[in-house]
Amino acid sequence: MKRLRPASSRWTGWLLVARPGALRSAQQQPVSLTLRRQQSTSTATAPASYNTQLDGTDHDRFPPLEPLPPSATSLPSPLPERALRSAKLAALHARLSLPKKLPLQTLARTLVDASADENPKFNNANLAFVGQTLINYHIAEWIMVRYPRLPMAIIWAAMLAYTGPAPLHQVARSWGIESAAVPGGEVDPGLLQYSLEKPGTAIRGFGYKREELDFIDKYKFRQSINSGVIFDDDYGNLIRENAQRQRQEEQDAMDANYDESIEPDHMSYGNEATRSLAENAHANFTRAVVGAIYAHCGRDAVKAFIKSHIMSRTLDFSKLFEFKNPTRELNMLCEREDFDPPIARMLSETGRLSRTPVYVVGIFSGNDKLGEAVGPSLDMARLKAAMNSLKSWYLYSPGGNARLPSDMLAPEARPWQPAYIDIGEVVAR
Amino acid sequence: MTVLAIKTLVSTGRNGVGAFILQCKKMDFHYCDWAGSSKGMNGFIKSALPEFAAAHPQIEITVSPRPSKHPVIIGHYINGNQKSICVRNLEPLQILKKVELLRDASGQKLKKVRKPVQSINDSVRGVWSPYHGEGMKV
Numbered sequence: 001m002k003r004l005r006p007a008s009s010r011w012t013g014w015l016l017v018a019r020p021g022a023l024r025s026a027q028q029q030p031v032s033l034t035l036r037r038q039q040s041t042s043t044a045t046a047p048a049s050y051n052t053q054l055d056g057t058d059h060d061r062f063p064p065l066e067p068l069p070p071s072a073t074s075l076p077s078p079l080p081e082r083a084l085r086s087a088k089l090a091a092l093h094a095r096l097s098l099p100k101k102l103p104l105q106t107l108a109r110t111l112v113d114a115s116a117d118e119n120p121k122f123n124n125a126n127l128a129f130v131g132q133t134l135i136n137y138h139i140a141e142w143i144m145v146r147y148p149r150l151p152m153a154i155i156w157a158a159m160l161a162y163t164g165p166a167p168l169h170q171v172a173r174s175w176g177i178e179s180a181a182v183p184g185g186e187v188d189p190g191l192l193q194y195s196l197e198k199p200g201t202a203i204r205g206f207g208y209k210r211e212e213l214d215f216i217d218k219y220k221f222r223q224s225i226n227s228g229v230i231f232d233d234d235y236g237n238l239i240r241e242n243a244q245r246q247r248q249e250e251q252d253a254m255d256a257n258y259d260e261s262i263e264p265d266h267m268s269y270g271n272e273a274t275r276s277l278a279e280n281a282h283a284n285f286t287r288a289v290v291g292a293i294y295a296h297c298g299r300d301a302v303k304a305f306i307k308s309h310i311m312s313r314t315l316d317f318s319k320l321f322e323f324k325n326p327t328r329e330l331n332m333l334c335e336r337e338d339f340d341p342p343i344a345r346m347l348s349e350t351g352r353l354s355r356t357p358v359y360v361v362g363i364f365s366g367n368d369k370l371g372e373a374v375g376p377s378l379d380m381a382r383l384k385a386a387m388n389s390l391k392s393w394y395l396y397s398p399g400g401n402a403r404l405p406s407d408m409l410a411p412e413a414r415p416w417q418p419a420y421i422d423i424g425e426v427v428a429r
Numbered sequence: 430m431t432v433l434a435i436k437t438l439v440s441t442g443r444n445g446v447g448a449f450i451l452q453c454k455k456m457d458f459h460y461c462d463w464a465g466s467s468k469g470m471n472g473f474i475k476s477a478l479p480e481f482a483a484a485h486p487q488i489e490i491t492v493s494p495r496p497s498k499h500p501v502i503i504g505h506y507i508n509g510n511q512k513s514i515c516v517r518n519l520e521p522l523q524i525l526k527k528v529e530l531l532r533d534a535s536g537q538k539l540k541k542v543r544k545p546v547q548s549i550n551d552s553v554r555g556v557w558s559p560y561h562g563e564g565m566k567v
């Protein structure tokens with residue numbers, strides 16, 4: 001399957017090309033107090049930006065904590081060597097227990113969104129793409145092996161619940177990420193930098209643009225699940241022609257609808273579009289951290305990181321389901337699996353003539369009870385019992401310790417035994 | 430007729446299952462060079478703070494003077510809250526206790542815990558039902 005395509009090494013080559021000179025120059029400059037003092041005294045000869053500030057501060061007595069080079073304010077993102085002096089960045093590195101091999105400069109780069117700095121050598125777009133691929137691969141194989149009978153639509157929904165922008169935004173928040181009000185060269189490199197003014201480059205995942213895309217919208221073409229697996233992205237959404245252009249159009253539409261009469265106070269709290277931009281920026285940061293770990297520390301480290309930060313989240317899979325005609329679907333399932341046809345039987349009841357009757361209905365196939373449910377009417381109880389039976393079929397799990405295909409990448413791995421994967425859907429769309 | 434999916438659900442994070450993130454992300458130490466109530470704080474900053482900072486690299490630490498005011502420690506937490514403790518006239522060891530208190534706090538507002546166990550998981554045994562089993566003889 002295309003979604004299980006592992007990350008190949010050619011991406012890391014492109015990643016590590018980025019800014020070799022920046023890293024070298026940072027290593028040549030030792031970080032010490034003497035350096036700082038030299039810079040603060042040298043400002044007498046070169047009028048630096050902070051000396052020209054009119055705040056009346058006595059800069060000889062209270063030197064600035066971090067003298068900025070004069071060019072800093074004209075840059076779109078902070079200089080890489082400033083990463084070594086950021087307390088926030090060092091604290092973040094320690095908080096995530098990142099390996100020592102991952103330098104602070106790269107961690108600083110993961111915090112620069114494409115909307116803050118368009119240069120792909122200085123923003124996190126490439127790292128985020130690799131991270132997205134790795135996260136989606138590991139979560140997809142884990143979901144499939146853990147719940148081998150899930151229908152494709154449920155797998156897509158579960159993928160969205162684990163690897164979509166909303167959960168990854170929550171992951172970034174749970175790491176204590178703060179964001180800069182406005183991106184720029186002078187902000188602390190430990191702050192997330194993204195712009196609410198212009199949308200950045202959207203990361204494109206795997207998937208292909210459908211030839212019939214224009215007609216899908218126009219004539220409401222039916223799309224099969226199989227074609228969705230091949231063409232669509234990891235969440236079963238259509239690949240649009242140009243996601244960036246679409247976002248730009250949305251932005252233009254938003255600007256056109258901008259109402260001057262709305263109080264600026266209400267605008268400052270943000271709206272749907274700004275919240276979505278912030279969510280994407282946070283999610284891309286999480287992906288970029290994963291990509292950075294892969295680029296510097298390799299496969300095993302990134303797998304452990306995804307397992308401890310993303311896979312450890314919890315989701316009730318039984319709440320993802322929504323059924324139409326569950327009784328008919330259960331009937332077809334029993335037919336397909338050569339079970340006896342399902343029969344609903346009332347197990348218990350109370351208050352049939354009262355205002356609040358309660359019926360307990362079980363669904364039996366031969367002597368086996370497939371499921372049961374409680375309902376206020378016989379029909380409702382039977383429907384709920386059919387849904388419970390279907391859920392207990394779909395949510396079969398071989399246990400949490402089933403081996404994953406990526407476990408085979410470890411050296412001296414035991415020979416692979418094929419994992420059990422069901423065809424999923426009982427009723428194909 | 431097929432199974433449909435509800436695409437609005439989001440997985441829930443569980444700190445400590447997998448990775449543990451210390452909830453205190455930043456601590457501010459404010460002192461005064463002159464005032465007597467800061468005597469213990471000044472001693473703490475000189476003697477114990479470097480050691481504490483080295484032992485807790487995940488906490489960003491700032492030290493700044495606040496002339497003519499009592500010494501204060503402010504802890505900033507991942508959920509956005511902050512807690513401040515005034516440490517006037519305290520000894521360095523007492524201040525260390527307060528710092529550890531701030532480090533271990535979750536940042537949540539203090540609440541009285543009335544139920545001994547809180548869980549987001551369903552009960553393993555399920556909820557008791559009057560419609561199952563033998564029933565009760567009246």
